[in-house]
Amino acid sequence: MPRRFITSCPRTCVGAATVLCALLASTSASATAVAGAASVTIVAPVIAREEAPLAFGSIDSSSSGVVLTVNPDGTTRCSRAASCTGRASPAIFALTGTAGERVGVTVTDHATLSSAAGDSLQVALTLGSPQLDLIAGKARVAIGGEIIVPAGQAPGGYHGAFHVDVDYQ
Amino acid sequence: MTFFSTKRLGAFGAVLTLLAVSPSYASTGNGDASVKILRAITVTKSADLYFGKILPSASAATVAVAESGARTCGAGLGCYDTASSGAFHVVGTNGEVVSVSLDSTTATLSDGASHAMTVDLGTSTSSLTLAGGAGDFSVAGTLNVGANQVDGTYTGQYSVSVNYQ
Numbered sequence: 001m002p003r004r005f006i007t008s009c010p011r012t013c014v015g016a017a018t019v020l021c022a023l024l025a026s027t028s029a030s031a032t033a034v035a036g037a038a039s040v041t042i043v044a045p046v047i048a049r050e051e052a053p054l055a056f057g058s059i060d061s062s063s064s065g066v067v068l069t070v071n072p073d074g075t076t077r078c079s080r081a082a083s084c085t086g087r088a089s090p091a092i093f094a095l096t097g098t099a100g101e102r103v104g105v106t107v108t109d110h111a112t113l114s115s116a117a118g119d120s121l122q123v124a125l126t127l128g129s130p131q132l133d134l135i136a137g138k139a140r141v142a143i144g145g146e147i148i149v150p151a152g153q154a155p156g157g158y159h160g161a162f163h164v165d166v167d168y169q
Numbered sequence: 170m171t172f173f174s175t176k177r178l179g180a181f182g183a184v185l186t187l188l189a190v191s192p193s194y195a196s197t198g199n200g201d202a203s204v205k206i207l208r209a210i211t212v213t214k215s216a217d218l219y220f221g222k223i224l225p226s227a228s229a230a231t232v233a234v235a236e237s238g239a240r241t242c243g244a245g246l247g248c249y250d251t252a253s254s255g256a257f258h259v260v261g262t263n264g265e266v267v268s269v270s271l272d273s274t275t276a277t278l279s280d281g282a283s284h285a286m287t288v289d290l291g292t293s294t295s296s297l298t299l300a301g302g303a304g305d306f307s308v309a310g311t312l313n314v315g316a317n318q319v320d321g322t323y324t325g326q327y328s329v330s331v332n333y334q
Contacts, residue, residue: 031330031332031333032209032212032330032331032332033212033272033329033331034212034213034214034257034328034331035328036214036217036218036255036257036308036326036328036329037324037326038217038218038219038220038255038276038278038310038324038325038327039218039219039220039278039322039323039324040219040220040221040222040223040232040278040286040312040322041221041222041223041320041321041323042222042223042224042225042280042314042318042319042320042322043224043247043249043320044320045224098320101222167247167249168224168247168249169249169250
């Protein structure tokens with residue numbers, strides 16, 4: 001039917017071509033392009049350096065057990081004040097990395113301190129800040145701990161190590 | 170007095186015949202004309218292609234972000250933060266099919282200080298049916314991280330085109 005119509009009416013045929021052209025132009029105008037963004041942040045290695053160890057000072061447990069708590073903010077509490085002497089202080093770690101980035105810090109729950117004679121003590125560790133912003137690429141984190149020294153603990157120097165993980169978030 | 174000569178009658182008869190025949194050759198017909206008016210396509214970016222935070226290594230490696238947003242971190246690299254694929258939202262005429270294409274399959278990310286990385290781009294969507302007048306597609310990317318790539322924030326752009334088919 002359209003063919004017959006076009007054949008018998010040339011003027012309509014011109015009209016139809018005009019419509020088609022307009023349609024094509026409209027389709028072309030409907031095409032669209034848009035920009036997408038891509039990004040990545042390359043970070044520098046974050047480094048944790050121990051500035052100060054976790055220290056409990058000296059504890060006299062000859063007569064009874066002692067609990068000494070060293071908080072990350074530097075405050076301490078001894079269950080029997082007279083038994084805790086010497087300098088007790090939290091561990092301090094200096095962190096360096098990419099400025100403005102946030103890092104997460106984790107630490108093991110416990111550390112074992114051992115003496116040269118093979119005796120041991122457990123320390124429950126307390127993390128000061130689980131998240132830190134590297135302002136100007138730097139931050140510091142403190143780690144405290146609580147030690148329970150039972151009565152009659154073998155005297156001597158006790159040492160141990162714990163693991164700190166620092167990662168970008 | 171009026172009379173018709175044979176000749177005139179013959180001519181008259183011919184005219185009558187002509188009139189009688191003409192209606193049988195006349196014809197009317199209905200033609201069909203139609204047009205579909207399409208709504209202009211709009212495409213909006215709904216998510217950036219983001220590779221996250223990358224800790225480079227001493228060797229070159231890649232970080233791939235799939236269209237699903239899943240990230241594959243190359244050997245030796247550290248990958249942090251949540252990555253995302255590029256995502257786009259298309260609006261147009263309901264039920265129409267549109268073609269989707271990347272203007273380039275590579276993009277360059279720069280830190281603005283003469284350091285750069287290239288990204289290989291791709292999408293599995295070459296056409297899209299605008300069900301309900303809209304549709305979405307994603308763009309995946311593979312970032313080529315250089316050995317000991319200098320730290321900083323790298324950004325770049327790419328372009329996608331959408332057209333009615």
